[in-house]
Amino acid sequence: MSAALLTAVARTAVPQAALRRVLALDAVVTAGNGLAYAAFSAPLGRLLGVGQGLLLELGVLLVLYGAGVGWLASRRQPPAFPVKLVIEANYAWAALSLVALVVWFTPTAAGAVWIPAQALTVAGFALLQQLALRAGSGRH
Numbered sequence: 001m002s003a004a005l006l007t008a009v010a011r012t013a014v015p016q017a018a019l020r021r022v023l024a025l026d027a028v029v030t031a032g033n034g035l036a037y038a039a040f041s042a043p044l045g046r047l048l049g050v051g052q053g054l055l056l057e058l059g060v061l062l063v064l065y066g067a068g069v070g071w072l073a074s075r076r077q078p079p080a081f082p083v084k085l086v087i088e089a090n091y092a093w094a095a096l097s098l099v100a101l102v103v104w105f106t107p108t109a110a111g112a113v114w115i116p117a118q119a120l121t122v123a124g125f126a127l128l129q130q131l132a133l134r135a136g137s138g139r140h
Helices: 003-010 015-039 041-048 052-074 080-103 109-137
Strands: none
Touching (some): 015 041, 015 109, 052 080
């Protein structure tokens, strides 16, 4: 996902709308990724060089997490504390993905590209959510 696309989605004069849009996009991408991991854990595991069982478990986790983020996005004014938890979880996911790439996984070439790409995408969501939350609270 390009930075230009993420910026375009977040662009609005109303900070709460920007936050809701970024949360909604995060929810859709996360739940979609989770569904793919869960439904196709065996072939995706082989493609990426990640265990089928791990992908299945991550898939279920991502679907549930995406649903929670989607619920936040559906709120007229998403509460700050849960949004902060989403931001922290996204940063943690991005960091752990990169650590796992080096420490635990032995990825295929596709996995060596996919894992950092999804980590950067998730970190991008976190950054945009953080900026939108700050803009909505008047802190710049």
